[in-house]
Amino acid sequence: MSVQSNIESELKATKDRMxxxxxxxxxxxxxxxxxxxxxxxxxxxxxxxxYLEPYLVRTMREALKHCTDPVVAQEVRQFIGQEAQHYRQHAVLNDMIRSISPELEGLREIEDQLEADYQRFTQTKSLKFNLAYAEGFEAATFAGGRANFRNHVFDRLETIQNTDLLRLFIWHALEEVEHSTVTFNIYDHLYGDYLYRLVAGTYGQYHFFKYVFLFSKFIAQNAPQAIEQGRALWPSKNLLGDWKEQLSLLGAISKVYLPGYNPAKMEIPENVAQYSKSYAEQARDIRVMVAR
Ligand SMILES: [Fe+2]
Ligand SMILES: [Fe+2]
Incomplete structure (x- = not known):
């Protein structure tokens, strides 16, 4: 096979994979x-x-300008296409979450802080920092996404079985698994600096999870169900699993700090391929990402 047709087939495989x-x-x-x-x-x-996903898209658009590998560039374009769909769908869900009660409208204050942080990162931090942040986040969601499929977490969520709310969460987790190598590959292509990725990526995970905690705590304290019972809600085991699952997730996340970590080497749960196929069939359309 010639070099040119080899690249063509890799580009096609990249589009099919994500x-x-x-x-x-x-x-x-x-x-x-x-x-x-x-x-x-x-x-x-x-x-x-x-807020997070538009920041990742801005970062990846900037990275594309410097990318000289056609396959990595196509991966980045597929990543941008997938993430741009995710946050649009979640914005609709978030409007519903805020509309549950007047108290939950208070979430907007935390949202404003988070958006200000991400705008500041885009404007004042280096591309290297922003890419390392992106990979820190993607590595954590990849580990979380794999655990969800491996432990069949989606089958345990009793209140939303056979609903579009569940399909939204499955679709998003699935595409996070599908595009799990992208931020790693573009960072590696442009910088390859392990120690810097470790430090900035760990900061990224801390920053992101701090906001997840702030939002979750606010909802737990201000949800109508919490106000009715006079105390904050406690996370359900159906979603978070037992201590063994939580320990194994911590183990998977800690692996991303090792020098030899590469998402391409991680084992993908067997059921992911079936979800990939089924959600491609359920899509209204499959968009093709092309170089501009
Ligand atoms: Fe996403
Ligand atoms: Fe992602």
Whole structure:
């Protein structure tokens, strides 16, 4: 096979591996309210995404300008396409979460702080920092996404079985697993500096999870169900699993700090391929990302 046709087939494989699915979800606002006690840490993550994911997209668009490897560049374009769909869908869900009660409108204050942080990072931090942050976040969600599929967490969420709210979470977790190598590869291509990635990526994880905690805590204290019972909600085991699952997730996240870490070497749970196929079939459209 010639070098040119080899690259062509790698580009095609990249597009097939990370399809940009355009999804239609019809989520019932009443279900968002009723499922809150079981799902609220997931809602805490959702609240970050309309700020985090546009920041990742801005970072990756900047990185594209410096990328000289056509396959890595196509990976970055597929990543941008997938992330741009994620935050649009989560913004709709977040409007429903805030609308549950007047108290939850107070989430906007934390959202404003987070958006200010990400705008500041784009404007004042280096591309190297922003890419290392992106990889810190992606490595953590990849570990979390794998654990969700391996432990069949989506099957345990009793309040949302067979609903579009569940499909939203599965679709997003699935695409996070599919594009898990992208931020690692572009950082490696442009910088390859392990120690810097370690420090800035760890800061990124701390920064992101601090906001997930702030959002989740706010929801736990201000949800109508919490106000009715006079105390904050406590996370459900259906979502977070038992101590063994939590320990194994911590172990998986700690592996990303090792010098030899490469997401391409991680084992993908068997059921992911079936979800990939099924969600591609459910998509209204599959968008093709092209070089501009
Ligand atoms: Fe995403
Ligand atoms: Fe992602």
């Amino acid at each position: 399809p940009v699915r355009i999804m239609d979800f019809e989520i019932d606002p009443k279900l968002v309210r009723d499922a809150l006690p079981e799902l609220f840490p997931g809602y805490g993550i959702s609240m970050t995404l309309p």
